[in-house]
Amino acid sequence: MTLGTKLAWDDTVLPFQLDRSDIRGRVARLDGVLDGILKQHDYPAPVEALVAEMALLTALIGQTMKLRWKLSLQVQSKGPVRMIATDFYAPEAEGEPARIRAYASFDRDRVVQRPMDNVGEGYFAVLIDQGKGTTPYQGISPLVHETLSDAAQTYFAQSEQLPTRFELKFGRSTEAGGTEHWRAGGMMLQHMPKASPHVQEGGSGEGGLLEATDILDDEEGEDWNRANLHLDTVEEMELIGPSLPPTDLLVRLFHEERPRVFDSQPVRFGCTCSEDRVRQSLSIYSAKDIEKMTTDDGLVTADCQFCGAHYVLDPKTLGFEAETEAKGHGDA
Template identity: 90%
Template sequence: MTLGTKLAWDDTVLPFQLDRSDIRGRVARLDGVLDGILKQHDYPAPVEALVAEMALLTALIGQTIKLRWKLSLQIQTNGPVRMIATDFYAPETEGEPARIRAYASFDRDRVGGRPMDNVGEGYFAILIDQGKGMTPYQGITPLAATTLAEAAEAYFAQSEQLPTRFQLRFGRSTEAGGTEHWRAGGIMLQHMPKASPEISGGGSGAGGLLVARDILGEDEGEDWNRANLHLDTVEEMELIGPSLPPTDLLVRLFHEEVPRVFDAQPVRFGCTCSEDRVRQSLSIYSAKDIEKMTTDDGRVTADCQFCGAHYDLDPASVGFEAAGGSGHEHG
């Protein structure tokens, strides 16, 4: 296997459909994206794993939505990991890569154990911003799950009435040359949208949340269960290993379901921060407010939580009272 061949499907999301049933899906392989996200921060191992899982979910979900601008995933909890936030930016032009960024806020002194030991009570949220002039969408569901993937499954069942399933694997990989880097792979299955089902009362899942059997009819349920049984046979190296193309993986898992693939979407690590955006975000503040933000060295500084970029500005040049200050807030 040559490096060039490996790169053909690394950092891509491949959409597919199972023609025997009303099920669509995505296969994601992330490599450089995770390295780009995680090398910006000195995360403890459990936090790294949670951020990697959220980034993989973001790649799969973001490619599923007909997105014009940005999809964001968030968890907020009362545990040692207070928040994880990710953004998926749709390609600006046809053929260009989508971009992903992510960061975590946590209490380092309390972090320990397995990744989900650090996630307390809270919620899982999906936010969709289709750009200027469009009303943002936000959906929230309680965190009642043993993995972040299960939290995402609960969100789609509860908020969208779409049965959804994820199989994810991720971790550090060491190649023959001794170079260590992150690899991740995952598959998302989702039942095609139907007319809104009539559901009375709570669901049969944890905490009364809806699950697939609460939403699907008998025949649809059989198709869904059969596809999930196939998915359950996937092995870790098939998801993250460099030797098996996603198309071959789909044939191995779902040949009875007649898989049909579409064009793969490349994804990259990317941040939208800039000095201009920092200046715009500060343009709502008065000179007195800016003075309170000024350091002992006489500067106003800002750090991007996603990519670690550092901005160092002259306080006289920011705020709505600065020369040329526009007073426009960045959206």
């Protein structure tokens, strides 16, 4: 794919609803967001693909939540990719963009070419933190599928009783002039929650996990299957290419379902790390603990795993036994 200029719908999430049925959805396109995430690290290509998939899932899921602060997705694995962590920060004010950040922890010597072969036994987790004065929520589901999207679908069916479908495409594109960068596009369908969901103990999925068909009644199941058949016809270039705006794509796929769109949400790469946050995280340590962290140069250093910011701190200003107040030693 060759692109020359940034598209109006890049780095946006478009909410929609299918008025013929109780199904809502999101269309996401990520461009600069992925560049911001991936350029901070020297990931092998299979790890980049996993991080790109998680970032796209994060954009789609985060926009469905009534967030006041943060949604986090995590993959914990016994495979070569030990962890993938993403955060979605809600807009600070109406009209402002949401922010996404992500990183992966992995064993470079064990990474293999097929992305999901790097994800072993483990779990997919969703964490919702609405900020100060609230109790964070966490839900998990096992990693027993072929893609991270499958794991997310299982999470929603199992933990939330919400039939959910993701269709994601991502990869490197080439701009005019030969510059390569990552692009991603995807769509999420989700059956609207019932007033009183019927909770089942076991389902028809692998290991007894719930599937969409285990949750819906006959009429709902017919609506769900019809919408999914429409989504099955989507092509890669329709999700990530430059020629079809998301609104036109929805009409092409779901014109019989009477799609209704809402205001799109811009998203950007953004990190919340700061010197103050580093100091706060170190405030629980004693002077002896801080001494163990001090380098031969007499400094304490910290690096942000998400954005690569580097902080250099005076150990005398750290911990609950700090001798002096901080005077701007940090260097991001």
